Amino acid sequence: MIPKFPRAAASYESFRRWIFSSARPSVRVAEPRDSSEGELEIQARWFGGEFGRDFVGVDGERIEIVQFGHWNHAAGPDFTEAAVKIDGRLLAGPIELDLDVRDWESHGHGVNAAFEETVLHVFTDGPSWNRFYTKSSSHRRICQLQLPQYAWSQGPPDFLPEAFPGRCLSPLSRMTDPEVDSLLLSAAQYRLQNKAGRFRVMAGVTSREQALFQGVAEALGFRSNKTAMAILAQRCPVEELSAMSPIDSEARLFGVAGFLDHELVAERASADGKVYLRELWDRWWKVRGDVEPLRSRAIPWCFSGNRPLNHPQRRVGALAAIAAHWELISPLWEKEVNNLERNVNNSLKNLNHPFWENHYTLQADPASGRVRLLGRDRLRDLLGNVVFPGAIGMAGEAGCTGQEELLWSQYLALRNVDSNQKLRRAGLRLFGPDEKRRKLFTAYYHQQQGLLQIYEDFCLEDVSDCEHCPFPEQLLQWQDIDRRSGASRGRSEAVSLQ
Numbered sequence: 317m318i319p320k321f322p323r324a325a326a327s328y329e330s331f332r333r334w335i336f337s338s339a340r341p342s343v344r345v346a347e348p349r350d351s352s353e354g355e356l357e358i359q360a361r362w363f364g365g366e367f368g369r370d371f372v373g374v375d376g377e378r379i380e381i382v383q384f385g386h387w388n389h390a391a392g393p394d395f396t397e398a399a400v401k402i403d404g405r406l407l408a409g410p411i412e413l414d415l416d417v418r419d420w421e422s423h424g425h426g427v428n429a430a431f432e433e434t435v436l437h438v439f440t441d442g443p444s445w446n447r448f449y450t451k452s453s454s455h456r457r458i459c460q461l462q463l464p465q466y467a468w469s470q471g472p473p474d475f476l477p478e479a480f481p482g483r484c485l486s487p488l489s490r491m492t493d494p495e496v497d498s499l500l501l502s503a504a505q506y507r508l509q510n511k512a513g514r515f516r517v518m519a520g521v522t523s524r525e526q527a528l529f530q531g532v533a534e535a536l537g538f539r540s541n542k543t544a545m546a547i548l549a550q551r552c553p554v555e556e557l558s559a560m561s562p563i564d565s566e567a568r569l570f571g572v573a574g575f576l577d578h579e580l581v582a583e584r585a586s587a588d589g590k591v592y593l594r595e596l597w598d599r600w601w602k603v604r605g606d607v608e609p610l611r612s613r614a615i616p617w618c619f620s621g622n623r624p625l626n627h628p629q630r631r632v633g634a635l636a637a638i639a640a641h642w643e644l645i646s647p648l649w650e651k652e653v654n655n656l657e658r659n660v661n662n663s664l665k666n667l668n669h670p671f672w673e674n675h676y677t678l679q680a681d682p683a684s685g686r687v688r689l690l691g692r693d694r695l696r697d698l699l700g701n702v703v704f705p706g707a708i709g710m711a712g713e714a715g716c717t718g719q720e721e722l723l724w725s726q727y728l729a730l731r732n733v734d735s736n737q738k739l740r741r742a743g744l745r746l747f748g749p750d751e752k753r754r755k756l757f758t759a760y761y762h763q764q765q766g767l768l769q770i771y772e773d774f775c776l777e778d779v780s781d782c783e784h785c786p787f788p789e790q791l792l793q794w795q796d797i798d799r800r801s802g803a804s805r806g807r808s809e810a811v812s813l814q
């Protein structure tokens with residue numbers, strides 16, 4: 317019998333809490349802000365509804381975000397036309413979101429009349445030694461909200477080099493394969509539940525379709541353009557795109573992405589490229605004045621370090637193709653599907669686009685052969701990171717435990733995706749040079765996810781070169797939890813049946 321959903325996640329969660337509560341105070345339970353997470357990423361997460369809408373302000377005010385407003389494409393606060401209830405009083409106006417509370421002054425907002433009407437100043441960090449107030453140019457005090465997820469100093473940087481074996485290598489090597497597998501499975505379920513929760517909150521704040529659309533865009537953006545794609549999805553909501561013709565919606569996506577510079581159209585491109593660009597431009601220039609963001613608000617695409625297949629323009633092309641066939645995707649979180657993986661593969665693997673299955677960028681000459689819009693790994697990642705977590709989250713919300721368990725068992729059968737740097741480091745640190753074991757414990761998608769969870773919980777939290785990491789000693793505790801729950805026994809029986 318496969319360990320039930322969500323019991324395995326609860327085992328890992330109690331294990332994790334137990335470790336952190338008995339560890340030295342420098343070890344934290346809360347998630348640190350990823351050191352690479354910038355202001356725009358936090359703004360995108362805020363606007364996507366990821367932090368929820370109910371908060372307590374710095375001075376204890378009850379804050380409810382009634383409406384998140386709109387991304388500001390011009391100068392001034394980050395979000396305009398927002399509505400916020402503070403201690404029951406409804407205020408309409410802009411919201412500013414900064415990384416540090418002191419940015420309000422250092423960016424000159426306190427003397428800038430464009431910020432006068434701001435109703436809420438949201439931030440992540442601030443000085444611990446004294447209080448800093450947010451005031452408008454007329455010295456009106458503006459309500460402050462420090463996001464609770466970041467109510468302490470920023471976490472340590474991800475400083476690890478391409479990995480050396482950690483201190484936990486030895487105790488892990490003494491554990492049986494089913495015990496290690498059970499640990500990874502529980503950590504994976506814990507991670508899956510967190511993702512499911514994130515989509516549930518986002519869907520509650522926006523809509524299921526918009527949360528799904530943003531999730532799909534993030535998955536297409538891969539690591540380096542995840543936030544850029546999330547912002548694009550927020551600036552081009554799926555409800556608006558669905559009301560347009562496919563070519564209008566495509567032009568909107570490319571225009572808002574900032575890829576339709578007029579010079580680009582006139583520049584040298586292949587013959588079919590010129591035709592395609594002209595088609596997009598002819599639609600874009602008509603709406604450009606209304607929807608194009610200021611240069612200073614342009615989406616920060618990352619062009620370096622991507623394989624040609626993952627060039628941001630191709631990713632936007634794939635999103636445009638998905639938006640044009642939205643009816644295939646939109647029901648995935650709504651209805652019960654017998655085999656989610658097969659359903660998604662059948663719907664998306666043959667997704668086509670006359671230009672993007674032959675080109676790597678807008679200006680490139682045609683490729684020598686057909687290039688699929690969504691390769692095997694992107695599809696698997698879309699399934700594991702978006703479709704399954706969202707579907708499980710929605711089934712849980714509806715109280716459909718049978719459906720949750722069915723989805724969980726399907727999730728366990730997903731095979732791995734290509735290794736990435738983080739996964740490689742995690743494998744090397746926990747399993748050392750034993751390649752056979754590393755392969756054994758990364759053969760399935762959920763194992764990779766469990767490994768990443770442990771890596772983020774422990775390796776990225778450790779700044780003592782493993783010396784103070786509590787994980788190795790507490791693995792015995794895991795074996796106890798595992799024996800009592802019989803999880804590894806159940807899992808090994810299930811694996812042997814597959």
Ligand code: SF4
Nearest residue numbers: 482484774775782785
């Ligand atoms: S930091 Fe902890 S979990 Fe990571 S390799 Fe070292 S001992 Fe293992």
